[in-house]
Amino acid sequence: MQLYLLRHGDAVDAYPDQHRQLSAYGRAQVQSIALRHRFESEAIEQVVSSPYTRAAETAEIFTQTVNLHHRIDWLDDLTPRGDLRAIEGFLQRTNAETVLMVTHLPLVGLLIDYLTGETGTRMGTANLVSLSMEFPAQGSALLNWVHYAN
Numbered sequence: 001m002q003l004y005l006l007r008h009g010d011a012v013d014a015y016p017d018q019h020r021q022l023s024a025y026g027r028a029q030v031q032s033i034a035l036r037h038r039f040e041s042e043a044i045e046q047v048v049s050s051p052y053t054r055a056a057e058t059a060e061i062f063t064q065t066v067n068l069h070h071r072i073d074w075l076d077d078l079t080p081r082g083d084l085r086a087i088e089g090f091l092q093r094t095n096a097e098t099v100l101m102v103t104h105l106p107l108v109g110l111l112i113d114y115l116t117g118e119t120g121t122r123m124g125t126a127n128l129v130s131l132s133m134e135f136p137a138q139g140s141a142l143l144n145w146v147h148y149a150n
Helices: 024-036 053-065 084-093 107-116
Strands: 002-007 046-049 072-074 098-103 128-132 142-147
Touching (some): 002 053, 024 053, 046 053, 107 128
Antiparallel strands (some): 002 128
């Protein structure tokens, strides 16, 4: 399995947290990272996002920019305090070989650490990570790269 993890772009301050929208800068960040990865993105079979507004906007901008026509699936466990084991279970059940997940801090760093067995992964806004694994399980993934938004 090839797993891409994308942290949402820069967002405006607002309350409640789940309704925060991307800033103009955040939209530009997502477009920039998507354009850098348009060729790799052709292989994406499934797009899954946190339902929070800034993540949903990030998923929509990314898929539109790279011309993906997949529907976006929503997973509550991709929210900031989501359940790592529930995400692991989701990945184990999917039939897709290449998945893009759009999520938040602190979850994205914790998820990378969980899947790779590493510690201390840091992710800025609109950063994209590539992981490879034979079977999605704790400690089974190889971190291929982390790309930072401009």
